[in-house]
Amino acid sequence: xxxxxxxxxxxxxxxxxxxxxxxxxxxxxxxxxxxxxxxxxxxxxxxxxxxxxxxxxxxxxxxxxxxxxxxxxxxxxxxxxxxxxxxxxxxxxxxxxxxxxxxxxxxxxxxxxxxxxxxxxxxxxxxxxxxxxxxxxxxxxxxxxxxxxxxxxxxxxxxxxxxxxxxxxxxxxxxxxxxxxxxxxxxxxxxxxxxxxxxxxxxxxxxxxxxxxxxxxxxxxxxxxxxxxxxxxxxxxxxxxxxxxxxxxxxxxxxxxxxxxxxxxxxxxxxxxxxxxxxxxxxxxxxxx
Numbered sequence: 001x002x003x004x005x006x007x008x009x010x011x012x013x014x015x016x017x018x019x020x021x022x023x024x025x026x027x028x029x030x031x032x033x034x035x036x037x038x039x040x041x042x043x044x045x046x047x048x049x050x051x052x053x054x055x056x057x058x059x060x061x062x063x064x065x066x067x068x069x070x071x072x073x074x075x076x077x078x079x080x081x082x083x084x085x086x087x088x089x090x091x092x093x094x095x096x097x098x099x100x101x102x103x104x105x106x107x108x109x110x111x112x113x114x115x116x117x118x119x120x121x122x123x124x125x126x127x128x129x130x131x132x133x134x135x136x137x138x139x140x141x142x143x144x145x146x147x148x149x150x151x152x153x154x155x156x157x158x159x160x161x162x163x164x165x166x167x168x169x170x171x172x173x174x175x176x177x178x179x180x181x182x183x184x185x186x187x188x189x190x191x192x193x194x195x196x197x198x199x200x201x202x203x204x205x206x207x208x209x210x211x212x213x214x215x216x217x218x219x220x221x222x223x224x225x226x227x228x229x230x231x232x233x234x235x236x237x238x239x240x241x242x243x244x245x246x247x248x249x250x251x252x253x254x255x256x257x258x259x260x261x262x263x264x265x266x267x268x269x270x271x272x273x274x275x276x277x278x279x280x281x282x283x284x285x286x287x288x289x
Contacts, residue, residue, distance in 0.1 A: 003017045003022075004017065005017055005018035005022065006018065009021050009022075010041060011044070011046050011047070011236070012046030012047060012048055012049070013046070013047055024234070024235075027181075028232075028234070031232055036232055037230065037231045037232065038231070038232050038234075039218070039219070039231055039232060039234055039237055040218070043210050043217055043218050043219070043237060044234065044235075044236035044237060045212055045213075045236050045237070045238055045278075046236075049143070049212060049213065050236070050238075050278065052140075052141055052142070052143035053143045053144070053145060053211075053212045053238055053276075053278070053287060054287055055140055055141070055143065056093070056138050056139065056140035056141070056143040056144060056145040056288075057138075057145035057147075057276055057287035057288035058288070059088070059091055059092075059093050059138050059140050059145070060136055060137070060138040060145040060146065060147055060276075060288040061147065061288045061289060062087070062091070063084055063087050063088055063093075063136050063138060064134065064136050064147060064148075064149055064288075064289075066083060066084075066087050067080060067083055067084065067134050067136070067149075067151075068149070068151070070083055071126070071132075071134070071151050071153075072126070072153070073126055073127065073128050073153050073154050074125060074126065075125070075126050076120075076121070076122050076123070076124055076125050076126070077109040077111075077118070077119075077120040077121050077124045077126070077132075078120045078121055078122040078124070080107060080109050080120060080134060081105045081106050081107050081109070081120035084106050084107040084134075084136060085098070085106040085107075088106070088138055092140060092141075093138045093139060093140045094138070094139040094140075095107065095136075095137070095138065095139075096137035096138060096139050096144060096146075096215050097135075097137055100215060102259075103117075103119075103260060104119060105119055105120045106120075107120060107134060107135065107136055108133070108134070108135035108148075109124075109132060109133070109134055109135075110132065110133040110135070110261070110262075110270075110272070111124070111126075111130050111131070111132045111133075112130060112131060112132075112269055112270075113263050113264045113267050113268060113269060113270060114133075114261055114262070114263055114270065115203060115206070115244050115246070115252050115262040115263060115264060115270040115272070116133070116135065116206060116244060116261075116262050116272060117260040117261050117262055118133075118261050119258055119260055119261060126153045127153065128153060128154035128155060129153065129154060129155065129156050129157060129160070130152075130153040130154075130156070131150060131151070131152055131153070131156055131160050131163070131164055131269065131271060132150070132151050132153065133148050133149070133150055133151075133271065133272045133273075134148060134149055134151065135147075135148035135272075135274065136148065137215060142213075143212060143213070144211050144212055144213070144214060144215055145211070145212075145276050145287055145288040146211050146215075146240050146242075146274065146276050146288065147240075147274050147275055147276055147288040147289050148242065148272055148273060148274040149273060149274075149289075150164045150167065150168070150271050150272065150273060152164060159247065159269070160269055162198075163200065163245065163247050163269055163270075163271045164271050166194065166195070166198045166200060166245065167200075167243060167245040167271040167272065167273055168273050169194050170191045170194045170195050170202075170223075170243045170245055170273075171191075171241060171242075171243055171273040171274070171275065173190040173191060173193070173194050174187045174188075174190050174191040174223065174241040174243060175241050175275060175277055175284050175286065176190065176284070177189070177190035177191075178233060178239075178241070178277055178279060178283065178284035179233065179279075179283055179284070180233060180234060180235050180279055180280065180281055180282075180283065181232065181233065181234065182232075182233045183227070183228050183229055183230050183231065183232060183233060184219060184221060184222070184225065184229075184230030184231045184233065185225035185226045185227055185228060185229035185230040186225070186227050186228070186233075187208075187221060187223070187225060187241060188221075188222045188223050188224045188225025188226075188230075189224075189225045189226055189227050191223040191224070191241075191243045192223065192224045192225070195243070195245050200245045200246060200247060201245070201246045201248065201249055201250035202223050202224050202243060202244070202245060202246075202250060203223070203243075203244040203245075203246060203250055203252055203270075204222060204223070204224050204250060205252075206244060206252070206262065207220060207221050207222045207223050207242065207243075207244075208220075208221030208223070208239055208240040208241050208242045208274070209221060209239065209240055210237065210238065210239050211238055211239065211240055211276055212238040219231045219239070221239050221240065221241060221242075223241075223242075223243040223244070233279050234279060235279055235280055235281050236278075236279065237278070237279045238276065238277070238278045238279075238287065239276075239277055239279075240274055240275065240276050240277070241274065241275055241277055242272060242273070242274030242275075243272065243273070244270060244271075244272040245270065245271050245272070246264050246268055246269070246270045247264075247268040247269040247270070248264060248265075248266040248267075248268030248269075249264070249265055249266045249268070251264070251265035251266070252264055252265055253265055275287070275288065275289045276288045276289075
Protein backbone atom coordinates (compact mmCIF):
# COMPACT_ATOMS: atom_id res chain seq x y z
CA UNK A 1 0.00 0.00 0.00
CA UNK A 2 1.37 3.38 -1.00
CA UNK A 3 1.63 5.83 1.87
CA UNK A 4 0.26 9.36 1.67
CA UNK A 5 2.40 12.30 2.66
CA UNK A 6 0.55 12.74 5.95
CA UNK A 7 0.37 9.04 6.85
CA UNK A 8 2.50 7.67 9.68
CA UNK A 9 5.86 6.51 8.34
CA UNK A 10 6.48 2.80 7.86
CA UNK A 11 9.72 2.91 9.86
CA UNK A 12 8.15 3.02 13.32
CA UNK A 13 9.22 6.57 14.14
CA UNK A 14 5.55 7.65 14.50
CA UNK A 15 6.36 10.70 12.38
CA UNK A 16 4.48 11.74 9.27
CA UNK A 17 5.80 10.09 6.12
CA UNK A 18 6.58 13.44 4.45
CA UNK A 19 8.93 14.47 7.25
CA UNK A 20 10.50 11.06 7.72
CA UNK A 21 11.17 8.55 4.91
CA UNK A 22 9.45 10.11 1.90
CA UNK A 23 12.64 11.61 0.48
CA UNK A 24 14.48 8.38 1.33
CA UNK A 25 11.97 6.27 -0.60
CA UNK A 26 12.04 8.66 -3.54
CA UNK A 27 15.82 8.29 -3.68
CA UNK A 28 15.51 4.48 -3.51
CA UNK A 29 13.04 4.54 -6.37
CA UNK A 30 15.34 6.77 -8.40
CA UNK A 31 18.20 4.30 -7.86
CA UNK A 32 15.97 1.36 -8.75
CA UNK A 33 15.00 3.02 -12.02
CA UNK A 34 18.71 3.19 -12.86
CA UNK A 35 18.96 -0.59 -12.48
CA UNK A 36 20.62 -0.50 -9.06
CA UNK A 37 19.76 -3.28 -6.59
CA UNK A 38 18.04 -1.61 -3.64
CA UNK A 39 17.23 -3.08 -0.23
CA UNK A 40 13.62 -3.94 0.68
CA UNK A 41 12.01 -2.15 3.62
CA UNK A 42 11.97 -5.41 5.63
CA UNK A 43 15.75 -5.27 6.17
CA UNK A 44 15.80 -1.59 7.13
CA UNK A 45 15.57 -1.40 10.91
CA UNK A 46 13.30 0.93 12.84
CA UNK A 47 14.71 3.15 15.60
CA UNK A 48 13.27 0.78 18.22
CA UNK A 49 14.83 -2.25 16.52
CA UNK A 50 18.18 -0.48 16.24
CA UNK A 51 18.22 0.16 19.98
CA UNK A 52 17.42 -3.50 20.67
CA UNK A 53 20.27 -4.60 18.39
CA UNK A 54 22.67 -2.20 20.14
CA UNK A 55 21.79 -3.70 23.54
CA UNK A 56 22.37 -7.19 22.18
CA UNK A 57 25.64 -5.95 20.73
CA UNK A 58 26.83 -4.68 24.10
CA UNK A 59 26.24 -8.09 25.63
CA UNK A 60 27.92 -9.81 22.69
CA UNK A 61 31.01 -7.64 23.12
CA UNK A 62 31.03 -8.36 26.86
CA UNK A 63 30.98 -12.10 26.14
CA UNK A 64 34.02 -11.79 23.88
CA UNK A 65 35.77 -9.61 26.46
CA UNK A 66 35.15 -12.37 29.02
CA UNK A 67 36.66 -14.94 26.67
CA UNK A 68 39.68 -12.67 26.15
CA UNK A 69 40.22 -12.48 29.90
CA UNK A 70 40.18 -16.26 30.32
CA UNK A 71 41.44 -17.96 27.16
CA UNK A 72 44.81 -19.66 27.63
CA UNK A 73 47.07 -22.53 26.69
CA UNK A 74 45.84 -25.87 28.05
CA UNK A 75 42.17 -24.86 27.94
CA UNK A 76 39.80 -27.02 25.92
CA UNK A 77 37.44 -25.55 23.37
CA UNK A 78 34.61 -27.09 25.40
CA UNK A 79 35.70 -24.87 28.30
CA UNK A 80 35.39 -21.85 26.00
CA UNK A 81 31.90 -23.03 25.12
CA UNK A 82 31.02 -23.22 28.83
CA UNK A 83 32.36 -19.69 29.43
CA UNK A 84 30.29 -18.29 26.57
CA UNK A 85 27.14 -20.20 27.44
CA UNK A 86 27.11 -19.41 31.16
CA UNK A 87 28.05 -15.74 30.77
CA UNK A 88 25.39 -15.20 28.10
CA UNK A 89 22.63 -16.93 30.05
CA UNK A 90 23.52 -15.25 33.34
CA UNK A 91 23.16 -11.84 31.66
CA UNK A 92 19.74 -12.56 30.19
CA UNK A 93 20.82 -13.57 26.71
CA UNK A 94 20.63 -16.67 24.57
CA UNK A 95 23.60 -18.11 22.62
CA UNK A 96 22.26 -18.05 19.06
CA UNK A 97 24.42 -20.89 17.66
CA UNK A 98 23.05 -23.50 20.11
CA UNK A 99 20.71 -25.80 18.15
CA UNK A 100 20.75 -23.46 15.12
CA UNK A 101 20.06 -25.86 12.26
CA UNK A 102 21.39 -28.61 14.49
CA UNK A 103 24.63 -26.93 15.60
CA UNK A 104 25.43 -28.58 18.96
CA UNK A 105 27.25 -25.82 20.85
CA UNK A 106 26.90 -22.20 21.97
CA UNK A 107 29.93 -20.81 20.12
CA UNK A 108 32.17 -21.58 17.16
CA UNK A 109 35.86 -22.21 17.90
CA UNK A 110 38.02 -22.52 14.78
CA UNK A 111 41.71 -23.32 15.14
CA UNK A 112 44.59 -22.92 12.67
CA UNK A 113 43.45 -24.44 9.32
CA UNK A 114 39.80 -24.39 10.40
CA UNK A 115 38.20 -21.50 8.54
CA UNK A 116 34.92 -21.33 10.48
CA UNK A 117 32.20 -23.30 12.29
CA UNK A 118 34.61 -25.24 14.48
CA UNK A 119 32.69 -27.23 17.11
CA UNK A 120 33.89 -27.03 20.73
CA UNK A 121 35.24 -30.35 21.99
CA UNK A 122 36.36 -31.53 25.44
CA UNK A 123 39.29 -33.30 23.76
CA UNK A 124 40.53 -30.30 21.78
CA UNK A 125 43.18 -28.59 23.90
CA UNK A 126 44.67 -25.20 23.00
CA UNK A 127 48.38 -25.51 22.36
CA UNK A 128 51.14 -22.91 22.35
CA UNK A 129 51.35 -21.52 18.83
CA UNK A 130 47.68 -22.02 17.94
CA UNK A 131 45.58 -19.24 16.49
CA UNK A 132 41.87 -19.52 17.22
CA UNK A 133 38.77 -17.67 16.09
CA UNK A 134 35.99 -17.43 18.68
CA UNK A 135 32.70 -16.52 16.99
CA UNK A 136 29.91 -15.35 19.30
CA UNK A 137 26.31 -14.54 18.36
CA UNK A 138 23.90 -13.34 21.04
CA UNK A 139 20.12 -13.03 21.22
CA UNK A 140 18.84 -10.49 23.73
CA UNK A 141 15.12 -9.74 23.93
CA UNK A 142 14.73 -11.15 20.43
CA UNK A 143 17.52 -9.09 18.85
CA UNK A 144 20.73 -10.56 17.38
CA UNK A 145 24.34 -9.36 17.37
CA UNK A 146 27.35 -11.20 15.98
CA UNK A 147 31.14 -10.82 16.19
CA UNK A 148 34.33 -12.85 16.30
CA UNK A 149 37.92 -12.32 17.37
CA UNK A 150 41.23 -14.01 16.79
CA UNK A 151 43.37 -15.09 19.74
CA UNK A 152 47.02 -16.12 19.65
CA UNK A 153 47.84 -18.83 22.18
CA UNK A 154 51.24 -18.20 23.71
CA UNK A 155 54.01 -17.36 21.30
CA UNK A 156 52.90 -18.01 17.73
CA UNK A 157 54.97 -18.14 14.55
CA UNK A 158 55.71 -14.88 12.72
CA UNK A 159 53.64 -16.22 9.81
CA UNK A 160 50.61 -16.85 12.02
CA UNK A 161 50.93 -13.48 13.74
CA UNK A 162 51.14 -11.67 10.42
CA UNK A 163 48.06 -13.46 9.08
CA UNK A 164 46.05 -12.49 12.16
CA UNK A 165 47.19 -8.86 11.90
CA UNK A 166 46.54 -8.54 8.17
CA UNK A 167 43.10 -10.12 8.54
CA UNK A 168 42.25 -7.44 11.11
CA UNK A 169 43.43 -4.84 8.60
CA UNK A 170 41.10 -6.42 6.03
CA UNK A 171 38.20 -6.09 8.46
CA UNK A 172 39.02 -2.47 9.24
CA UNK A 173 39.25 -1.65 5.54
CA UNK A 174 35.92 -3.35 4.89
CA UNK A 175 34.21 -1.40 7.68
CA UNK A 176 35.75 1.85 6.45
CA UNK A 177 34.15 1.15 3.06
CA UNK A 178 30.66 1.00 4.60
CA UNK A 179 29.02 4.28 3.66
CA UNK A 180 25.41 5.38 3.23
CA UNK A 181 24.42 5.21 -0.44
CA UNK A 182 27.54 3.21 -1.20
CA UNK A 183 27.55 -0.40 -2.38
CA UNK A 184 28.21 -3.89 -1.05
CA UNK A 185 30.89 -4.32 -3.70
CA UNK A 186 32.87 -1.50 -2.09
CA UNK A 187 33.33 -3.68 1.02
CA UNK A 188 34.57 -6.69 -0.90
CA UNK A 189 36.93 -4.60 -2.99
CA UNK A 190 38.49 -3.01 0.11
CA UNK A 191 38.94 -6.35 1.87
CA UNK A 192 40.34 -8.20 -1.11
CA UNK A 193 42.75 -5.40 -1.99
CA UNK A 194 44.47 -5.66 1.40
CA UNK A 195 44.54 -9.47 1.31
CA UNK A 196 46.00 -9.74 -2.20
CA UNK A 197 48.56 -7.02 -1.48
CA UNK A 198 49.84 -9.18 1.36
CA UNK A 199 49.86 -12.43 -0.62
CA UNK A 200 46.73 -13.92 0.97
CA UNK A 201 43.46 -15.27 -0.42
CA UNK A 202 39.90 -14.36 0.55
CA UNK A 203 37.29 -17.06 1.04
CA UNK A 204 34.61 -16.08 -1.45
CA UNK A 205 31.71 -18.47 -0.91
CA UNK A 206 31.34 -17.82 2.84
CA UNK A 207 30.82 -14.28 4.00
CA UNK A 208 28.87 -11.76 5.99
CA UNK A 209 25.15 -11.22 6.14
CA UNK A 210 22.35 -9.04 7.35
CA UNK A 211 21.58 -9.48 11.04
CA UNK A 212 19.45 -8.05 13.83
CA UNK A 213 15.99 -9.59 13.71
CA UNK A 214 17.33 -13.02 12.76
CA UNK A 215 20.69 -14.81 12.77
CA UNK A 216 21.06 -14.49 9.00
CA UNK A 217 19.17 -11.95 6.90
CA UNK A 218 19.63 -10.37 3.50
CA UNK A 219 21.99 -9.34 2.04
CA UNK A 220 24.92 -11.72 1.58
CA UNK A 221 28.15 -9.80 2.13
CA UNK A 222 30.89 -11.15 -0.13
CA UNK A 223 34.44 -10.12 0.74
CA UNK A 224 35.51 -9.98 -2.88
CA UNK A 225 33.88 -7.32 -5.03
CA UNK A 226 34.06 -4.42 -7.43
CA UNK A 227 33.40 -0.79 -6.47
CA UNK A 228 29.92 0.57 -7.15
CA UNK A 229 28.37 -2.88 -7.60
CA UNK A 230 25.98 -5.01 -5.58
CA UNK A 231 23.18 -3.92 -3.30
CA UNK A 232 22.91 -0.29 -2.29
CA UNK A 233 23.83 0.40 1.34
CA UNK A 234 21.34 2.68 3.05
CA UNK A 235 20.80 4.00 6.59
CA UNK A 236 19.00 1.48 8.76
CA UNK A 237 20.66 -1.63 7.35
CA UNK A 238 22.66 -3.84 9.74
CA UNK A 239 25.24 -6.27 8.38
CA UNK A 240 28.26 -8.28 9.47
CA UNK A 241 31.67 -7.73 7.93
CA UNK A 242 33.67 -10.91 8.60
CA UNK A 243 36.50 -11.62 6.16
CA UNK A 244 38.03 -15.10 6.25
CA UNK A 245 41.59 -14.87 4.98
CA UNK A 246 43.70 -17.89 4.04
CA UNK A 247 47.50 -17.99 4.00
CA UNK A 248 47.37 -20.35 0.99
CA UNK A 249 44.65 -21.08 -1.53
CA UNK A 250 41.13 -19.69 -1.18
CA UNK A 251 39.68 -23.17 -1.65
CA UNK A 252 37.93 -24.77 1.32
CA UNK A 253 36.01 -27.93 2.16
CA UNK A 254 33.43 -29.00 4.74
CA UNK A 255 33.96 -31.71 7.35
CA UNK A 256 31.98 -34.71 6.09
CA UNK A 257 31.58 -36.15 9.57
CA UNK A 258 30.21 -33.23 11.58
CA UNK A 259 28.69 -31.38 8.63
CA UNK A 260 29.80 -27.99 9.93
CA UNK A 261 33.50 -27.24 10.18
CA UNK A 262 35.13 -25.61 7.16
CA UNK A 263 38.84 -26.23 6.48
CA UNK A 264 41.39 -24.78 4.08
CA UNK A 265 41.84 -27.15 1.14
CA UNK A 266 45.63 -27.05 1.36
CA UNK A 267 45.92 -27.17 5.15
CA UNK A 268 47.26 -23.62 5.37
CA UNK A 269 46.32 -21.29 8.21
CA UNK A 270 43.14 -19.21 8.13
CA UNK A 271 42.02 -16.22 10.19
CA UNK A 272 38.80 -14.26 10.62
CA UNK A 273 37.61 -11.14 12.41
CA UNK A 274 33.99 -10.00 12.49
CA UNK A 275 31.99 -6.92 13.46
CA UNK A 276 28.29 -6.19 13.33
CA UNK A 277 27.90 -2.83 11.60
CA UNK A 278 24.94 -0.50 11.18
CA UNK A 279 24.75 1.88 8.25
CA UNK A 280 23.84 5.36 9.47
CA UNK A 281 23.44 8.75 7.83
CA UNK A 282 27.07 9.48 8.75
CA UNK A 283 28.77 6.17 7.93
CA UNK A 284 29.32 2.93 9.82
CA UNK A 285 28.39 2.35 13.46
CA UNK A 286 30.16 -0.65 14.95
CA UNK A 287 27.50 -2.46 17.01
CA UNK A 288 29.68 -5.24 18.37
CA UNK A 289 33.31 -6.26 18.00
